[in-house]
Amino acid sequence: xxxxxxxxxxxxxxxxxxxxxxxxxxxELLKDWRTLGEMxxxxxxxxxxxxxxxxxxxxxxxTSSHDLDDAEGYDLSSLDAICFENGEHVGYLSTKSEFFxxxxxxxxxxxxxxLEQIFQEKNLLLNDESLSELISAQGNWISILDDSVYxxxxxxxxxxxSLAAFPNGYFSSDLDPFENHALCRHLRENYAxxxxxxxxxxxxxxxxxxxxxxxxxxxxxxxxxxxGEKATSWIELVMSKKDESQHxxxxxxxx
Numbered sequence: 001x002x003x004x005x006x007x008x009x010x011x012x013x014x015x016x017x018x019x020x021x022x023x024x025x026x027x028e029l030l031k032d033w034r035t036l037g038e039m040x041x042x043x044x045x046x047x048x049x050x051x052x053x054x055x056x057x058x059x060x061x062x063t064s065s066h067d068l069d070d071a072e073g074y075d076l077s078s079l080d081a082i083c084f085e086n087g088e089h090v091g092y093l094s095t096k097s098e099f100f101x102x103x104x105x106x107x108x109x110x111x112x113x114x115l116e117q118i119f120q121e122k123n124l125l126l127n128d129e130s131l132s133e134l135i136s137a138q139g140n141w142i143s144i145l146d147d148s149v150y151x152x153x154x155x156x157x158x159x160x161x162s163l164a165a166f167p168n169g170y171f172s173s174d175l176d177p178f179e180n181h182a183l184c185r186h187l188r189e190n191y192a193x194x195x196x197x198x199x200x201x202x203x204x205x206x207x208x209x210x211x212x213x214x215x216x217x218x219x220x221x222x223x224x225x226x227x228g229e230k231a232t233s234w235i236e237l238v239m240s241k242k243d244e245s246q247h248x249x250x251x252x253x254x255x
Contacts, residue, residue: 001032003151011056012092014099015165016153023149026142026248030206033196036151043153046162049199052146058170058200062177068105068167069093099165103156106164106177113178115186118226122175123255125228130252134227135234137202137250144202144250159194160184168198173255180253183226191219193249203251211242227252 003018018036023029029047036045048055063069071089080097083089093102118124126134137144154162160181167177175183180203187193192215193205211219216239223235241247 001035002028003032003036003149006150011060012094013152013165014093014102015096015155018151018153020149020151022145022147023142029142029145029149030196030246030248033151036153040153043155044159044162046152046154046159046166046195047197047204048146048148048150048166049141049197049202049204050144050146051200052148052150054200055166055168055198059166059168062167062170063102065170066105066109066167066177068102068109068164068177069098070105071098071101074101074104099155103161103164106167106181107161109178110181113176113182115182118175118179118183122173122179124175124226124252126230126234126252128230131230131234134231134250134252135237137252138234138237141204141248141250144199146199158185159188159196162195163198166198168200169253171254175253183251183253186222187249191215196248201252201254203253205249205251207247207249208245210245216242 002020004020006017006019033045033047037043069092076089078097080095083095083098152162152165154165156162156164163177163181169176169180184195184203184205187205191207191211192209193207195203196206197204220235220239223231223238238249
C-alpha cells in the first residue's frame with residue numbers, strides 16, 4: 001500500500017492522515033482506499049482529489065466562516081492537556097481528541113440543510129469549458145489528482161460525514177460543506193454512490209452495484225437538474241457504465 005502516515009503537517013487536522021504520491025491507476029488507488037477502510041473498520045476514508053493546496057486553503061476558511069470549531073457548550077473534560085493554557089481551552093481545535101466538536105457542529109448544520117436548496121440557491125450550470133473539464137475528469141478521474149494524495153481516517157457513521165474532517169465549499173457560488181453532504185447523502189441512499197474523495201472543485205463517489213432502470217432514470221433527472229441540458233453528453237458517459245458493478249462518479253461542486 002502506498003499510503004503512509006503524514007510526516008509533516010502544514011495544517012492542523014483532527015484525525016489521522018495518510019499521504020501518498022499521485023496514483024497512475026484507478027484500480028490501485030481504490031485498492032489502497034479499501035485496504036485503509038479494512039484496517040480501520042470503525043472509520044470512513046476520505047481522499048483528496050484536485051489542487052490539494054487550494055483545497056486546504058478553502059477548507060480552513062470554510063471551517064472558520066461556518067464556526068465549525070466553536071467549542072462553546074461542549075464538555076471539554078476528555079480533551080488532551082495540550083488543548084489548554086492556564087486551565088482554559090486555547091480557542092482553536094488542533095488534536096484528534098477535539099474531533100467530536102467539529103463533527104457535532106458539522107452535523108448540526110447538516111440537519112438544517114436540504115437537497116432542494118441547492119437547486120434554489122446555487123447555479124452549477126455548465127458552460128463549454130466546465131463541461132469539457134467534467135467529461136475529461138469523468139473519463140479518467142485519476143488525472144485530476146494532485147501530486148500528493150491525502151487520506152483522512154474519520155471515525156464517523158457514513159461516508160458523507162467524513163467531510164467534517166476536510167469541509168470544503170467556501171465561495172458563495174460553491175456548494176457549501178453541508179450542501180455537499182446533502183448531495184452525497186442523497187446519492188448514497190438512492191443510487192448506492194458513496195463519497196470517497198473531495199478536492200478544490202470535485203467530488204468522487206464510488207458505486208459497487210449496478211443501477212436498475214428506476215435508478216438510471218432518477219439519476220439522469222437529478223444530474224440534469226444539477227448541471228443543465230448542456231451536461232447531456234457527460235450524463236450519457238456516466239450512464240454508459242450503469243451496468244458495471246463498480247463505477248466512480250465525478251461531480252463538480254464549484255461554479
